Amino acid sequence: MTDLLESPTHALLAADPDWWRQAAVYQIYPRSFADSDGDGIGDLRGITEKVPYLSSLGIDAVWLSPFYPSALADGGYDVDDYRDVDPKLGTLADFDEMVEALHGAGIRLIVDIVPNHTSDRHEWFREALASPKGSPARARYIFRDGKGENGELPPSDWVSTFGGPAWEPVGDGQWYMHYFAKEQPDLDWTNQEVRDDFLKTLRFWSDRGADGFRVDVAHGCAKDLPEELPSQAELDALERTSGTHPLWDRDEVHEIYAEWRNVFNEYDPPRVGVAEAWVDPERRSRYASAEGLGQAFNFDLLEADFEPQQFREIIAFNLAEAAGAGSSTTWVFSNHDVVRHATRYALPPRGEDTKKAGNAWLLSGGTDPVADVEGGLRRARAATLVMLALPGSAYVYQGEELGLPEVADIPDEARQDPTFFRSPGVDKGRDGCRVPMPWTTSGDSYGFGPAGAHLPQPAVYGELSVEAQEGVAGSTLEFYRTALRLRHELQTDETLDWIESDPHVLHFRRPGGWHVVTNFGTEPVALPAGELLHSSGPVEGGALPGETTVWLRSAE
Numbered sequence: 232m233t234d235l236l237e238s239p240t241h242a243l244l245a246a247d248p249d250w251w252r253q254a255a256v257y258q259i260y261p262r263s264f265a266d267s268d269g270d271g272i273g274d275l276r277g278i279t280e281k282v283p284y285l286s287s288l289g290i291d292a293v294w295l296s297p298f299y300p301s302a303l304a305d306g307g308y309d310v311d312d313y314r315d316v317d318p319k320l321g322t323l324a325d326f327d328e329m330v331e332a333l334h335g336a337g338i339r340l341i342v343d344i345v346p347n348h349t350s351d352r353h354e355w356f357r358e359a360l361a362s363p364k365g366s367p368a369r370a371r372y373i374f375r376d377g378k379g380e381n382g383e384l385p386p387s388d389w390v391s392t393f394g395g396p397a398w399e400p401v402g403d404g405q406w407y408m409h410y411f412a413k414e415q416p417d418l419d420w421t422n423q424e425v426r427d428d429f430l431k432t433l434r435f436w437s438d439r440g441a442d443g444f445r446v447d448v449a450h451g452c453a454k455d456l457p458e459e460l461p462s463q464a465e466l467d468a469l470e471r472t473s474g475t476h477p478l479w480d481r482d483e484v485h486e487i488y489a490e491w492r493n494v495f496n497e498y499d500p501p502r503v504g505v506a507e508a509w510v511d512p513e514r515r516s517r518y519a520s521a522e523g524l525g526q527a528f529n530f531d532l533l534e535a536d537f538e539p540q541q542f543r544e545i546i547a548f549n550l551a552e553a554a555g556a557g558s559s560t561t562w563v564f565s566n567h568d569v570v571r572h573a574t575r576y577a578l579p580p581r582g583e584d585t586k587k588a589g590n591a592w593l594l595s596g597g598t599d600p601v602a603d604v605e606g607g608l609r610r611a612r613a614a615t616l617v618m619l620a621l622p623g624s625a626y627v628y629q630g631e632e633l634g635l636p637e638v639a640d641i642p643d644e645a646r647q648d649p650t651f652f653r654s655p656g657v658d659k660g661r662d663g664c665r666v667p668m669p670w671t672t673s674g675d676s677y678g679f680g681p682a683g684a685h686l687p688q689p690a691v692y693g694e695l696s697v698e699a700q701e702g703v704a705g706s707t708l709e710f711y712r713t714a715l716r717l718r719h720e721l722q723t724d725e726t727l728d729w730i731e732s733d734p735h736v737l738h739f740r741r742p743g744g745w746h747v748v749t750n751f752g753t754e755p756v757a758l759p760a761g762e763l764l765h766s767s768g769p770v771e772g773g774a775l776p777g778e779t780t781v782w783l784r785s786a787e
């Protein structure tokens with residue numbers, strides 16, 4: 232087992248078991264971050280080369296989306312081998328070097344783990360296909376006999392999360408289940424071999440220096456499929472809040488994470504998990520308990536409108552929930568699955584089904600309704616300055632520190648996301664937030680790599696590049712850097728007090744006289760007294776302009 236403290240380069244990383252509670256975590260989607268070897272795909276060496284940049288941001292940790300061998304049918308969330316590096320992205324030695332560089336810069340590493348499904352190229356799945364019905368190899372997955380005389384019909388009419396059927400035939404009357412793309416067969420987590428193998432994987436990466444794990448679809452692993460399967464309509468009618476839904480958020484899923492916790496606790500400091508669990512907010516804390524993964528994503532602000540009452544309720548609720556679970560909450564506005572928040576806030580409020588509506592807007596390429604690009608970025612910066620002042624950990628997705636917009640007009644033939652192909656074409660998919668990072672103002676791929684970018688970058692990427700913003704006062708990059716640096720200095724305990732204010736204004740105080748004030752309205756309001764530490768936009772003459780957040784220090 233690797234002890235980080237044994238290595239002098241890791242001296243910056245104290246063995247603090249609570250490092251994650253208030254961490255600012257930067258998500259890297261490796262294929263789209265930096266390409267060091269010129270194959271058009273970002274890689275681990277690219278990340279290592281950018282460690283000085285990461286360090287200059289003032290983040291505490293990196294969350295690395297999957298970098299395992301994969302056909303990239305779902306951007307790497309289709310894993311062929313959980314204990315290796317995709318040759319397109321590098322080698323295990325490159326991984327070790329990257330960890331060394333990150334740790335040397337005082338940055339921890341959270342790796343993504345994908346337990347709900349393997350890829351269809353995983354050796355277990357190949358073995359399952361080559362083995363007969365009822366064999367131990369098939370028992371690692373969810374195989375069922377098809378209906379009809381020769382099993383030619385699917386076992387049920389279930390629809391996969393990415394669209395299209397959730398069952399795929401294998402040619403002998405049996406079908407396998409997949410929540411996501413057909414290249415992502417679901418594992419059967421009642422199978423002991425499956426359970427044991429993941430414990431091995433957790434130790435494998437922990438031994439190599441991973442400090443934590445982001446757990447993909449954490450609420451989906453436990454399933455209980457009756458002999459007679461319900462229809463999709465019957466499934467849809469079932470409530471998901473009792474822990475007894477056959478597919479989602481079942482109570483026994485926590486038995487899996489209790490085993491994982493035992494592995495996490497073999498390390499010093501203990502490894503940490505953060506669950507991606509799209510569950511009822513009241514049930515989220517189970518994933519975040521100290522006997523489980525430790526932390527869970529809360530996507531509530533991401534789904535909210537730019538509106539003070541929604542923000543306040545969400546913040547208050549999640550702080551209370553996390554405290555009840557002995558955890559700290561997580562905040563996030565953008566990631567590799569959703570429309571970037573600079574663009575979400577450039578569009579009219581979304582109503583109920585935020586995520587889908589966000590994508591639907593992009594069907595028009597942002598022309599109907601017309602995206603208010605300037606206003607979107609202004610609101611995104613104001614919201615970000617709220618997030619970075621909240622107790623708990625804050626997740627920043629690569630490129631948001633540049634104010635990158637969602638790329639809405641990717642030609643169909645260049646699209647990669649399975650949601651686009653399986654919908655088919657109705658959902659534009661998630662490629663628009665996965666376009667390779669612009670590092671320089673010009674050049675084929677704006678400095679992403681010598682062989683161009685694997686998704687087309689719009690012209691605006693040059694003026695939004697790191698090079699264009701570096702050292703420029705008021706740029707979004709420098710705005711993030713200042714906020715992250717100040718957050719380090721100001722963030723002490725996990726308390727927050729509300730201060731009653733104008734109905735358009737959200738105002739809270741953190742310890743040390745740190746005041747956070749956002750004017751969600753469009754008209755200026757009086758700026759509260761105090762030393763101006765930071766602001767999301769220009770502030771002059773004692774007024775707080777509309778759609779602007781300030782950080783103030785005041786004795787009260």
Ligand code: BGC
Pocket residue numbers: 305308309345411447448507567568
């Ligand atoms: C990941 C997605 C992925 C899906 C299936 C998610 O929640 O964040 O990117 O497509 O899991 O693995």
